[in-house]
């Protein structure tokens with residue numbers, strides 16, 4: 001029987017785990033490391049490098065080394081976040097015909113799903129090498145705040161990589177499964193998850209093996225990368241002040257500064273100051289210029305404190321939504337590399353009046369939870385009975401004047417199903433248009449459009465007579481489906497709308513074909 005794995009597909013690092021008996025264990029990558037950089041690089045000789053190999057040559061090949069792709073999955077090219085990111089990353093982004101972001105590598109445009117598939121394919125290979133056996137099934141984690149499109153895109157990436165996704169689960173939920181299995185205690189917990197690209201807060205109750213998510217909130221565009229970018233901007237400003245040279249358009253210099261910034265940020269979690277030293281970073285008529293700068297922990301905190309403070313707005317909101325006070329939280333679990341920053345731990349301790357738990361490695365806990373979920377699905381783990389997750393975003397439809405009506409409220413336990421009856425507004429109306437959106441704003445323009453469909457063939461009747469049942473359903477993967485049925489005619493007519501990742505099934509299959517052909521060359 002082939003093995004089943006849990007995958008934490010992270011923005012900066014990814015991790016794979018499996019269950020040995022009842023104990024989650026990390027599967028090392030081909031180089032023996034517990035986590036793998038989520039980086040893909042295309043060399044001038046046409047080679048594709050993944051993980052550490054890709055990261056190692058990022059400085060010499062910055063334009064063709066793709067990192068943090070998860071931040072761009074199913075993002076619109078023209079969105080403010082993507083346009084901001086473009087100024088800071090050394091590789092090129094392009095616009096797909098549907099408006100999504102694509103990566104430009106030489107003359108090829110590649111979808112973020114394909115890049116993610118390359119990383120997943122590598123992780124699959126690591127697991128297969130480890131087991132000496134084929135690995136087909138996996139549970140994959142996503143940020144709790146991922147919308148439907150982003151979840152579907154992750155599933156499509158897995159399919160391209162040859163993996164069958166047993167379930168997509170939220171990263172903080174996975175973390176609390178790992179925590180729950182370890183402590184076996186009933187508790188109300190908060191999972192504070194800040195990785196490279198995203199921030200999530202999840203409140204959860206563990207009661208006799210039942211894991212009940214009480215609420216979740218967050219921002220899929222707030223993470224460690226933003227901390228790095230603050231240091232990068234500061235270094236560029238200081239360098240220009242001191243040398244009169246602007247480095248912001250120099251891709252090679254930018255990549256070197258970015259790496260040094262991230263390294264200094266990590267070091268400042270353990271020391272009070274560190275030196276950034278980048279010789280020959282720029283030049284002018286007078287010759288080469290060197291960047292040499294001391295950065296203190298205090299400076300880093302000054303540059304980034306507002307990013308941490310922003311996370312408390314989401315925490316407040318999730319507590320309000322779950323009708324809980326901060327002092328009702330028994331434990332706070334930290335997930336994601338960025339939570340190693342001392343100021344984050346300090347502000348969390350102030351807020352919850354208790355120290356967060358640090359004994360479970362924040363880089364591995366999510367993958368471990370994913371492997372536990374594989375056993376829950378297969379029914380092989382008896383200790384944990386049930387996982388009740390929630391939908392992070394409300395689901396609803398457009399009504400008159402571009403208003404949004406919620407049908408399934410955020411933080412509703414999933415899977416869930418709601419049916420609403422609709423009717424026609426005009427005499428002899430043969431068609432009803434249903435526009436499905438996800439989000440919290442009353443204005444549809446501020447929400448995410450999932451799908452539009454027309455229910456056609458309604459029997460002629462006066463306005464208000466036909467009865468059309470529209471059913472909204474969110475499955476255990478957190479993915480929504482909507483179907484409609486015309487009850488008046490007695491003729492059953494239902495339409496199912498699935499979110500798309502932007503790639504059609506044909507495109508996914510053609511990518512799989514192309515990948516296989518390349519591999520067999």
Ligand code: AMP
Nearest residue numbers: 010013195196224266269336337338340
């Ligand atoms: P993850 O997505 O969980 O792998 O988190 C990666 C993020 O954590 C990156 O932005 C890293 O720079 C950041 N990170 C990793 N280690 C540390 C550390 N010791 N101090 C601060 N940030 C860190």
